[in-house]
Amino acid sequence: MVRLDVIMTRGGDGGETSLGDGSRVRKDALRVAAYGAVDEANAVIGVLRLRLAEAPAADAMLVRIQNDLFDLGADLCVPGTAEDRLRVSDRQCLRLEAELAEMNALVPPLRSFVLPGGSPGASFAHLARTVVRRAERDVVALMGEEAVNPAVLRYLNRLSDHLFVLSRHLNDNGARDVTWMPGASR
Template sequence: MKLYTKSGDRGTTSLFNGERVSKDNIRVTAYGTLDECNSALGVACSILSQEARSPSITKYKLDKLELLLDQLKYIQHRFFDLGAHLATPRVRSDESTLDKTRFEMEASNQLEEWIDDLQASLPPLTTFILPGGHPAAAHLHLARTTVRRAERISTALIEEEELDEAAYVFLNRVSDYFFAAARYANHIFDIEDVTWHKLS
């Protein structure tokens, strides 16, 4: 099977139910943005994996790294589930297609547990922070802002009942998770968050 199909050479693409739409369709923009986020997440995972292989890493840090990596990889898989959901019109697809692409609230519940656990090991925030610190933390902030864009794009879909509530909630919750995870990555490597200083 060839990587290229040429079917999109005139500016259209297929949704999950076979319907062809313009490549600037809101659904395509939403799941394309989610794909961007997943790529930023992949960079963060790559950096953390490299750190985990360092011969000088302590078991304490390795345990924390592996915990964070497991969570991030879980999210990468859920992004594929969510992408399929976003690529499926809820009002113009048959029941079989809808069943294959449902998105459950369980994923958001899991994120909330992880956010609480990560937050419990971090110093309290006293000011706004800027993206930065460890390279993995910086890429997690990039993932956070990219998924926020996916959420904004998807708002019209939830308003038109073209997106399940659980999917929209996940978009909102995962950005909160990335914020906590970025701070946790800095914490693992004993790097302080980059704090915002107002010009006087």
């Protein structure tokens, strides 16, 4: 399916890159920023997975998510919304929603905002969540200029919620959450 014989092409030395349809754009183009942020989120999730030796179910979810994020990057790297290319689907969003609901049923309701921390896994889940939020903002900026598959934005929005609830799950289902205490350090 995919074959990469040459990694160093020197094609980007002038500040341009190729999109999935072969067109060339500047490396700071909105589309490149959007799929670059998705790639960064995927890398952070890879680091998060290193902290999940005792959480095989969470790791299995993240493997699926990492594959989804590659699908999402493939979707974003081809301009337009033509269905003849790999596109993210609402089915992937629905799976995230189901996983999120299952995890959320195990954690108590929040009485305050949660600060990133508690456990190493939860901390990395929060980091991944913030990178996904940036990717979401980059996709919104791109959508203001070009057509984008709307399922891309829905997926990223669900994923940031998923990672938040996963962080609570990794904090012993909320028992180790670090909560915000407004004005505590005044």
